[in-house]
Amino acid sequence: MIQKKICILGAAGVGKTSLTAQFVYSKFSEKYLSTMGVKIDRKQVEVGNTSVNLMIWDIHGEEKYKKITTSYLRGASGIITVIDGTRPDTVPTALEILERVEQDLGIIPNVFLINKADLTDAWCIPNDTIEELAQHHQSTPVYKTSAKTGEHVEESFLKLAEMLIQS
Amino acid sequence: MTEKNQSPQASSSDIQALREILFQEESVRIDKIETLLNDKNLHAKAIAEVLAEAVRLRSKEGNQLGEALQPAVENAITASIAKNPKPLSDALFPVMGPSIRKAINHAIAGMLQSLNQTLEHSFSAKGLQWRLDAFRTGKSFAEVVMLNTLVYRVEQVFLIHKETGLLLKHLSFDTSGNEDADVISSMLTAVRDFIQDSFTTSSDQEEQSLRLGDLEIIVEQGPDTVLAVVCRGNIPRSLYTNMSIVLEDIQHEFHAALQNFDGDTSHFDHVETLLSTLMISDYGKKQEEESSSSQKPLIVIVGVLSIALLWWGWHIYQNHINTTHWQHYIESLRHESGIVLTHVSEKDGLHTLTGLRDPLSKEPASLLKTFELNKDNVQYKFQPYRSLDHDIVLKRAIQRLQPPQGIHLALKGNTLYISGRASKAWADYAEKQALWVTGIEAVDTRQLIQPTPLIERIRKAIQPSNDIHLQLNGSTLTLTGKATQAWLKHAKTSIESIPEVANYHDEQVIRTDSPEYLLSLAKQALHTPKSVTLRMNNDKILVAQGYASKQWINQAKRTMDTISGIQGFNYRALKLSDDVILARAMKILQPPASVNLSFTKGILIAQGIAPETWVKHAQENALLIQGVHSFSTEKLHLDTSPWQKLNIEVQSIHLVSTNKKPTLTSHDKTILKKLADIYQKSLKLNPTTQLQILAFYDADTKLVARIRLNKIISILKAYGISQLQINSQLIYQGNKAIKFSLLKTKEATH
Incomplete structure (x- = not known):
């Protein structure tokens, strides 16, 4: 069996834990609990004929005075970078985090998730931004996800798993 | 020129000759060496001479020789066993026997130790506490004992890829709880990273440990791997050393796989053999238990003594029971007719009875069962004799005379009385024979009726029962005794067919169906x-x-x-006498409406409240009523008592709830104040008075009733009534009222 460590990163409150919970347990809670440090989950997925055990490191959200502990990123094979679709300021945060990660780990497979797609009224990420993100390192998959409804959640994690096997 | 013309063969032979002259000795030696080299037998001889020494010398230098010889030795052993296993088994026999014994001894010792641990702690105070722990945690008692007596045990081993935190291999002492090993592995890595970041410890620090309750996690780091060992108990220092050795071996053996690790853990399947060397445990004795082990012989001695005492007690009890039974048996034999005991003795549990016994007496062994005695423990030495005991003489007479049906024999003194109906021939025979019976000196046959042919005919015709007696005087037949009317009718008709009977009388016969x-x-x-x-x-x-x-x-x-x-x-048509007596009492005593009279088993009971004058009147007249043996006024209260008046007043107070809420209204509180005042007055009349509160509830209001009751009690307490002065009860009765009354405690009534 292949095991891969992936890290889910982003600004605080973008929905990293909810996305992980939706992917691993198919559950969603309206309650917001800030992640302290790191929370680790595991889910086995099938990529073609290969079983991949994804060890998902849900790392606390990046805040102004609380930077991500880079040691948690060590050994990660892939990254999921999460942006809040209702908060445009989470885009630059996500890009900053990604830059730091790439400084430490080099360029590794990454998927952008723009979360909270169910909040259509509050949505404020223009399509231009989405296109720019998709052009990161020539091509990076971008998904508009909803941890609440499960929209594109599994799809995006599976995409990353696929990228990990192919890389 | 001649020399120049000499042929080359000639010069060659000269050289050869010269060589032979010059090197003859060397040539011989070379030939010898060649022979030695080419002759394999001589080789073997030469090697054989030095082989033992060579092996000895090489073995001293290292294991290479052993490793080199391993396949050959294995093949040789396999071939030997395949060919004939006997020589090898014969050779190994002296080794295998002790080995097997040692292994069995070790296994038994382990089992005994485990048993000892459980037994040692079964009845101690600590054992009881552990039993409680076992009950609380749902573990077996043996498991709790083991956990508490455990010196140490390695429960789980994690081999973790250092950089990614991914789990390479996991071993556990049991199969449960392995599902999340990979998450634990990642989490341990995260915790390690967190500690290193937070406390700026060196990432290369060899050992780290983490204690969680009874568990200790030891983390040992290698260049590419991290070894985490989860232990319980006091870990020996040697474990750290072993972990380092294992890590080094893993690093050495799996170096390439670790360097190129891409998440595929299948390359590390064989690491289990290395890791399993860390799965160790020790159930040795703790120091404190060693001290208790010194008490073990004492406990064993006490145990053995107790068992011996119990056995001795039981033996004494059994002996006592046996002796008692035996004495009763002897006593009963002494009273038995036809048996005379002259000597009774006992040796080694065998009882010997000596004496005389009439053959017609009861078999002595037949009584043994009655007294729960074993026939194997008894020996009889009886001499036969002829007994003159009444029963035996009578038995002897019956045996000798063989009386026909209808004949009764009785013995009084030495005289045999024969009664009943019998032919003259048998009567004569009996009279003569009876005198030959030992113990009989006279025979009385006056009660022996010798039936005439006529009476025999009559009997045959009417077939009387044993309750009917016939008396024939001439031609007059008189019947006495008992019979049914139907039989008498049949008898009368039957007699009419016998002309010799002129007169027939059955008036004296009692008609049993009349x-x-x-x-x-x-x-x-x-x-x-x-x-x-x-x-x-x-x-x-x-x-x-x-x-x-x-x-x-x-x-x-x-x-x-x-x-x-x-x-x-x-x-x-029968009337119940209790009702009659009660009706009579009601008529005579005329109790007031507040008094309830009841009558049972001769006791007239009055309860309720009554004027003093009526009570006096009742006490004077009750016992005069026919059938009344006693008059009880214990449950009767005099309405002249001020205390009783207060009680009546209290009993008139009750709280009713109209809804299902436990709240008390201000009106309720006013009533409770009044109640408290009355109670305080009653206390002055009788200091042991209690206030009884009965809270009734229906199917839905039990909780509400309880809360209301508690509220009422707390209000009454606020009015100066203590908890001890209150007697409260919740009663299921289908309504929601709260009633009150005053009670006199026993001290007061006495």
Whole structure:
């Protein structure tokens, strides 16, 4: 069996834990609990004929005075970078985090998730931004996800798993 | 020129000759060496001479020789066993025997130790605590004992890829709890990273440990791997060393796989053999237990003594029982007719009875069962004799005379009395023979009737039962005894066919199916009280009239079922005597409405509240009423008592809830204040008075009633009534009222 460590990163409150919970347990809670440090989950997925055990490191959200502990990123094979679709300021945060990660780990497979797609009224990420993100390192998959409804959640994690096997 | 013309062969042979002259000795030596080299037998000889020494020398230098010889030795052993296993098994026999014994001893010692641990702690205070722990945690007692007596045990081993935190291999002492090993592995890595970041410890620090309750996690780091060992107990220092060795071995053996690790853990399947060397445990004794082990011999001695004492006690008890049974048996034999005991002895549990025994007496062994004695423990030494005991003499007479049916033998003193009907021939025979019987000196046959042919004919015709006696005087036949009317009718008809009987009398025969006879039987059986009149109607149904207790009626019903001939029992005309007495008492005493009279088992009971004058009147007249044996006024209260007046006042107070809420209104609180005041007054009259509160509830209001009751009690406490002065009860009665009354405690009533 292949095991891969992936890290889910982003600004605080973008929905990293909810996305992980939706992917691993198919559950969603309206309650917001800030992640302290790191929370680790595991889910086995099938990529073609290969079983991949994804060890998902849900790392606390990046805040102004609380930077991500880079040691948690060590050994990660892939990254999921999460942006809040209702908060445009989470885009630059996500890009900053990604830059730091790439400084430490080099360029590794990454998927952008723009979360909270169910909040259509509050949505404020223009399509231009989405296109720019998709052009990161020539091509990076971008998904508009909803941890609440499960929209594109599994799809995006599976995409990353696929990228990990192919890389 | 001549020399120049010499042929080359000639010069060659010269050189050869010269060589032979010059190197003859060397040539011989070279030939010898060649022979040595080419002759394999000589090789073997030479090697054989040095082989043992060579092996010895090489073995001293290292294991290479052993490793080199391993396949050959294995093949040799395999071939030897395949060919004939006997020589090898014979050779190994002296080794295998002790090895097997040692292994078995070790296994048994381990098992005994485990058993000892459980037994040692089964009955100690600590053992009880552990039993409680076992009950609380759902673990078995043995497991709790093991956990507490455990010195240490490695429970899990994690081999973690250092950089990614991914789990390479996991071992556990049991199979449960392995599901999340990969998450634990990642989490351990995260915790390690967190600690290193937070406390700026060196990432290369060899050992780290983490203690969680009884568990300790030791983390040892290698260049590419991290070894985490989860232990319980006091870990020996050697474990750290072993972990380092294992890590080094893993690093060495799996170096390439670790360098190129891409998440595929299948390359590390074989690492299990290395890791399993860390799965160690020790259930050795703890120091404190060692001290207790010194008490072990004492416990064993006490245990053995207790068992011995119990066994001794049981033995004594059994002996006592046996002795008692034996004495009773001897006593019964002494009273047995035809047996004379002259000597009784006992040796080694065997009882010997010596004496005389008439062959007609009871078999002595037949009594053994009655006294629960074993026949194997008894020996009889009886000499035969002829007993003159009454029973034996009579038995002897019966044996000798063999009396026909209808003949009765009786012995008084030395005289045998023969009665009944028998032919003259048998009577003569009996008279003569009886005198030959030992113990009989005279025979009385006056009661022996010798039937005439006529009376035999009459008997044959009427076939009388044993209850009927016939008397023939000339031609007059008189019947006496008991018989049914139907039989008498049949007898009379049958007699008419015998012309020799001129007169027939059956007036003296009691008719057993006549109403009069049945009535007399019933009266005799029922112990009829005077207040009951019995009669038997023509349908043979017993009719009872008058007054009787329920008890007598029930008894009479049961008795009537047992008397044959009586067709039924009619007691509908009977009146219950208790009701009659009560009615009489009510008429005579005329109690007021507040008094309730009841009557049972001869006791007239008055309860309620009554004026003093009535109580006096009742006490004077109650015992004069027929059937009243006692008059009870214990439950009667005099309404002249100020305390009782207060009680009546209290009893008139009650709280009613109209909804299902426990709230008390201001009106309720006013009532409670009034209640408290009355209670305080009653206390002055009787200091031991208690306030009884009865809170009634229905199916839905139990909780509400309880809360209301508690509120009422707290309000009453606020008004100066203590908890001890309150007697409260919750009663299921289908309403929601709260009632009050005053109670006198026992001290007060006494």
